[in-house]
Amino acid sequence: MVTIGEKVAEFSVPATGDKTLSLNDFRNKNLVIYFYPKDSTPGCTLEGQNFRDLHSEFGQANTEILGVSRDSVKSHERFKEKQAFPFDLLADEDEALCKQFDVIHEKNMYGRKVMGVVRSTFLIDGDGVLREEWRKVRVKGHAESVLEAAKSL
Numbered sequence: 503m504v505t506i507g508e509k510v511a512e513f514s515v516p517a518t519g520d521k522t523l524s525l526n527d528f529r530n531k532n533l534v535i536y537f538y539p540k541d542s543t544p545g546c547t548l549e550g551q552n553f554r555d556l557h558s559e560f561g562q563a564n565t566e567i568l569g570v571s572r573d574s575v576k577s578h579e580r581f582k583e584k585q586a587f588p589f590d591l592l593a594d595e596d597e598a599l600c601k602q603f604d605v606i607h608e609k610n611m612y613g614r615k616v617m618g619v620v621r622s623t624f625l626i627d628g629d630g631v632l633r634e635e636w637r638k639v640r641v642k643g644h645a646e647s648v649l650e651a652a653k654s655l
Contacts, residue, residue: 503604509630515570515592515599518578523568523590525630532565532655534648536623536639537605541573541581541591545641549621550585552645557588564628565652570594571619605637623648627655 504510514524525533536553538546553560553567560567567589573581578591592599600606600619609618621639625648626632634651636644 504602504624504632504635506632506635508632510624510626510632511602513599513602515594516575517568517590517592518575518582519590521590523592525626528566528626528628529630530628532563532628532633532652533626534560534565534567534623534652535570535592535603535626536567536621536648537570537600537603537619538621539619540571541577542584545621546571547581547585549639549641549644550581550587552641553589553648554585554587556645556649559649560652563649563652563655565625565649565655568592570599572597572600625651625655 512525514522517523538549540546570592572594575593578593582591594600605620605622606617607620608615623636625634
């Protein structure tokens, strides 16, 4: 599990654009990794749109953005295209990255207990050190909070 103030372990995950992205690809840049439950659902769409709308401001803060869910690359490609996301989405189908960041927990879905991705965001600096985390995220105002933290690095 990742801990604030410590280096994040290297990872390599299939991404949109027929790529495989790793932490090392973002050396010397800050990186926002946001985990969300499912492509094209209302909350996940709104969260992605909020990051999309602030994308240029994140860029001015030397910060890249990656969205992560357990959906397939094919699903991610459709979602990214439909929403015009200027950042890549990672397809963590084997849940390795979700487990590394400890974002899969028991959730209550319509009265049933299920294991699912808890909406969470992590801010990593250019040296690969975790600087901030947000867990059990509420979408409204979240991207703005992450941007403020990124500007302070």
